Amino acid sequence: MAVKNFGFAAIKPRTIDFEQFDGRLLSEILELEPSFKVCLSCGGCTATCSAGNLVSFNIRQLNLLLRRGETVGLENEIKKCMLCGKCMLVCPRGINIRNVIMLIKKSVAKSHSLKR
Ligand code: SF4
Numbered sequence: 001m002a003v004k005n006f007g008f009a010a011i012k013p014r015t016i017d018f019e020q021f022d023g024r025l026l027s028e029i030l031e032l033e034p035s036f037k038v039c040l041s042c043g044g045c046t047a048t049c050s051a052g053n054l055v056s057f058n059i060r061q062l063n064l065l066l067r068r069g070e071t072v073g074l075e076n077e078i079k080k081c082m083l084c085g086k087c088m089l090v091c092p093r094g095i096n097i098r099n100v101i102m103l104i105k106k107s108v109a110k111s112h113s114l115k116r
């Protein structure tokens, strides 16, 4: 029987590999910026993001990767944020997203200096 074309397809199933899960950065951020705990993944920040309007940058996806413990590659993504704070103006939970980004940047810089 032919599959009906609804104009969209289900995404490939994704599972969290707990062998690879690295929750250290998330724990650090939640401790230093507790407002991040109440994110409801509404996507408001992404929809209004200045960087996302210019380049391929999705703050909501970055949030998801962080919560999945997939921190590899965050470093390059985070560089695209301009720290303008526009996302904070629309966040229904009043999350200090700019501080979350700053904390990620600091953590990345710290791990680089430890490698030297
Ligand atoms: S706007 Fe706020 S609550 Fe919504 S996804 Fe962004 S950080 Fe989370």
Ligand code: SF4
Pocket (backbone or CB within 6 Å): 048, 049, 050, 051, 052, 059, 080, 081, 082, 083, 084, 085, 086, 087, 088, 097, 098, 101
């Ligand atoms: S602070 Fe960063 S994430 Fe927030 S709107 Fe500006 S560029 Fe986007």
